[in-house]
Amino acid sequence: MAPGSMTTRRKTARSSGGGGPSIGLDIGTANIVAYRNGQSEKGTQMEANAFFTVPSMPNTRKILEDKAVRFFEKDERLHILGNAAEEFANILGGTTRRPMEDGLVNLKEDDGIQVIQAILDPMVPEPAQKGQPLWFSVPGDPLDRNGAVLFNESIFKTYLKGRGYTPRPINEAMAVVVSELSDQHATGIGISMGGGMCNICFSYLSIPAVTYSIQKGGDFIDQTVGRSVGEPATKIKAIKEQELDLSVAPRNNIEHGLHAAYDDLFASLAESLARVLRGSDNVPRLNQALPIVLSGGTVLPPGSRERFAACLGEVDLPVRVAKVVQARNPLYATAKGAYMMAVAEDES
Ligand SMILES: Nc1ncnc2c1ncn2[C@@H]1O[C@H](COP(=O)(O)OP(=O)(O)OP(=O)(O)O)[C@@H](O)[C@H]1O
Ligand SMILES: [Mg+2]
Known part of the structure; x- marks a missing residue:
């Protein structure tokens, strides 16, 4: 054996406790991200956590297979999965369905768990070593709904164990702190504003002292604006993602609605942060001012950071804020934090 290949084997064997390369996983209401390879993000995959159902005609299955579209068949229907589901919905003019709602698995959706597992299977190949x-x-408990996240966590633990992994949960907003505030000794407040919820974590020296969530996010924005202007939420979502700029004045009713919905979300978040931190016995008494890092797809429009910082200025926080920053890649930060935990465990 050439010396080079021995080195490679030894390195591979070291990674992730003797298995294959490390993976950090973020299972969100809107997107599932599997993060690999910290430097280039090249191996990272993101799939919509969605499906689109079509009737199973004699030819359809074969055509989908030939085109490498991912699906599974049930009761003479084909569930098209992930990003392909969104493409089919756009072309055929329907809407996708979601296995998760407000940050948690939607138990009213019969095939939901099977759909998520089918999306996850190729993203999480069985490990080289069991x-x-x-x-x-995993999300934090929604305010006033203690325990709501436990069932969710156990579904994914069971799935990952079945795949041959040892599942290790990390709070979603804590993962953002790990990813973005490593140069601050993982001390600060991480906020992940996603599709179904906002997750918040106050971390002191990498210890999650306070975590919680509110069940409002990008979907809430799409739905409330859609209702008030009489347009489908999917149309509002597309405009929000492609055109919204919160740093300039709104130009039409939809933009007025989007600005108002963002202000409502940011104000709810800032108020909840003040209320939860004031009411918690776990907030460390610190002299230093803390950074706040914003992440998740909902913070992508220009001007989000400044608008949220302005809302924070309106509430009476029990800690001083040094700065509000945006994650380097808001759609990947949670999965990257999970990945960094895997690497840290591997090296310990
Ligand atoms: N460019 C953009 N501008 C505004 N919003 C965006 C943009 N891109 C994505 N979003 C919104 O971000 C949300 C998805 O973000 P993300 O992937 O962080 O959520 P998630 O992790 O799947 O959900 P959750 O954490 O709530 O379970 C959606 O509401 C989507 O519309
Ligand atoms: Mg998320």
Whole structure:
């Protein structure tokens, strides 16, 4: 054997407790991200957490297979999965369905769990060595709904164990702190504003002292604006993602609605942060001012950071804020934090 290949083998064997390369997983209401390879993000995959159902005609299955579209068949219907589901919905003019709602698995959706597992299967290949740790994000308890997240966590733990991994949950907003505030000794407040919820974590030296969530996010914005202007939420979502700029004045009713919905979300978040931190016995008494890092797809429009910082200025926080920053890649930060935990475990 050439010396080079021995080195490679030894390195591979070291990674992730003797298994294959580390993976950090973020299972969100809107997107599932599997993060690999910290430097280039090249191996990272993101799939819409959605499906689109079509009747199973004699030819359809074969055509989808030939075109490498991912689906599974049930009761003479084909569920097209992930990003392909959104493409089909756009072309055929329907809407996708979601296995998750407000940050949690939607138990009213009969095939939901099967759909998520089918999306996850190719993103999380069975490990080279059984028992390899896999870090995945879990939401914090929604305010006033203690325990709501436990069932969710157990669904994914069972799935990952079945795949041959040792599942390791990490709070979604804590993962953002790990990813973005490593140069601050993982001390600060991480906020992930996603599709179904906003997750918040106050971390002191990498210890999640306070975590919670509110069940409002990008979907809430799409739905409330859609209702008030009489347009489908999918249309509002597309305009929001492609055109919205919160740093300039709105130009039409939809933009007025989007600005108002963002202000409502940011104000709810800032108020909840003040209320939860004031009411918690776990907030460390610190002299230093803390950074706040914003992440998740909902913070992508220009001007989000400044608008949220302005809302924070309106509330009475029990800690001083040094700065509000945006994550380097808001759609990947949670999965990257989970990945970094896997690498840290591997090196310890
Ligand atoms: N460019 C953009 N501008 C505004 N919003 C965006 C943009 N891109 C994505 N979004 C919104 O971000 C949300 C998805 O973000 P993300 O992937 O962080 O959520 P998630 O992790 O799947 O959900 P959650 O954490 O709530 O379970 C959606 O509401 C989507 O419309
Ligand atoms: Mg998320």
